[in-house]
C-alpha cells in the first residue's frame with residue numbers, strides 16, 4: 127500500500143471535483159460538502175469517466191406514486207447509462223454484490239505531518255503551511 | 264410430447280362461447296328486452312382475435328367430431344382424453360369489447376352465470392374464470408365480489424389488449440379484490456381493438472394479429488413491473504394465457520438492463536425486474552413457441568426458474584397434433600411442476616381444494 131499526495135486542499139474545495147493520475151491510474155476526486163471521495167475514474171459498466179457524473183441522492187419509495195430523494199449528495203450517477211453508485215463505498219445500488227466502482231481511502235492532511243512521513247508526492251512539492259489531499263492505493 | 268401420466272391441471276381450456284340466445288335466461292328483464300328489441304341477439308359476439316372458422320380457433324379433428332352435447336364433447340376430447348384432474352375454463356366473449364359499459368357488465372354477468380349453471384355445476388373437474396369488462400372498474404370489482412364466494416371461480420379474466428396498459432393504477436381496485444379473495448388475474452391473448460394490435464399500425468391479416476399477441480404480453484409485463492403492481496399487491500399472481508413463452512427471457516434481460524439506469528424514475532421497483540417476474544408471473548405452455556427440446560430447455564434455463572410454467576391444452580385451439588400436448592425437452596422434475604405443483608402454488612383456491620384432492624391427484628400418477 128502506498129500513500130500519494132494528489133493535490134493541495136485548496137485545489138479541491140467543497141462542491142468541486144478533479145482528476146489526478148496516480149501510478150498510471152486516473153482517479154476521480156470529489157469534495158461533497160467537505161466529505162472527500164476518491165474513485166477509479168472508470169465505470170465498471172462501460173468505462174465512462176465517472177468524474178463527469180452527477181452527484182445526487184437516491185430515489186426511494188414506499189409504493190407506486192410515492193417518491194422521496196434521500197441521502198442527497200451520497201450517490202454518483204454515471205454520465206453514460208445512469209447506473210447509481212454509493213460514493214462512500216463505490217457499490218452499485220442495483221447490484222451491490224458484484225458491481226462496484228473501485229474506491230480509495232482519501233483524507234486531508236497538514237503539510238507539517240507530510241514532510242515527515244513516508245509519502246510519495248509525485249507532483250506536489252509539499253510546504254508545511256498548506257493542507258493536502260492524500261489517497262492510498 | 265404426450266402427457267406421461269393422468270392428473271394434470273389444465274390452466275387454459277376454452278368452452279364454446281355461449282350464443283346470445285343461451286345468455287338470455289341469465290339477463291334481467293331490462294337487458295333481455297334491450298337485446299331482443301334491438302336485434303342484438305343476432306350478433307355473434309365472437310372475438311375478432313378468434314374468428315370462429317379460422318383454423319387456429321378449433322382443431323380440425325375436434326371440429327369434425329362433436330359428441331351429442333357440448334359438455335360431452337369437452338369431456339371426451341379434453342377432460343378424459345388428457346386425464347385432467349382440473350381444467351380452468353376461459354370464455355373469451357365479445358361483451359368485453361362493447362363501448363356501453365352497462366351492457367358489457369350485464370353480458371359479463373350473464374356469461375359468468377351461464378358458465379356456473381351450465382358447466383361448473385355439471386362437471387366437477389371444471390373451474391371458472393370471472394369474465395370482467397375492466398374499462399368500468401367499479402362494475403368489474405362488483406362482479407368479482409358477487410362471485411367470490413363461489414370457490415369454483417379461481418381467477419379473474421382480462422384481455423391482453425384493452426384500452427390501457429394493465430399496470431395502470433386505475434385497475435388497482437380489481438387487483439385488490441382479487442388479492443383479497445385469493446383469486447389470480449388471468450390475461451388471455453385477444454384485443455378489444457380500441458387501438459391497432461401492432462404498435463406500428465393496423466395489420467391486414469389474422470396471421471399478423473396472432474403473432475402480435477406475444478408482443479402485447481411483453482408490453483403488459485413491463486407495465487406491471489414499472490407501475491409497481493406487485494409492490495402494492497405482494498400476494499397477487501398474474502397468469503398469461505396463450506401468450507407463448509420463449510419471448511420471456513429476452514424481455515427479462517432487457518427490462519433488467521434498462522432498470523439499472525432508469526431506476527430512479529420508478530423508485531418503487533426495488534429489486535431486479537426479473538426477480539419480480541419470476542415470483543409473480545406465470546405462463547401457460549400452449550403455445551410455447553420454441554422449435555425443439557434444446558430450445559425449450561434453453562428458454563427455461565434463461566428464465567432461471569421452472570416455477571413459472573403452467574400446463575395448458577388451449578383446447579380446442581389448434582396448437583398441436585394428436586395428443587402431443589407438451590413441449591419437448593421438459594425434465595421429469597420440471598414436468599411434474601408444470602403439470603401439477605406450479606398450478607397448486609399459483610391458485611390459492613385450487614390448493615385449498617387439493618388438500619383433500621392432493622392425495623387423489625397423487626394417486627393418479629403412475
Ligand code: FES
Pocket residue numbers: 169170171172173174204205206207208209
Ligand atoms: S458506463 Fe457507466 S453506466 Fe454504462
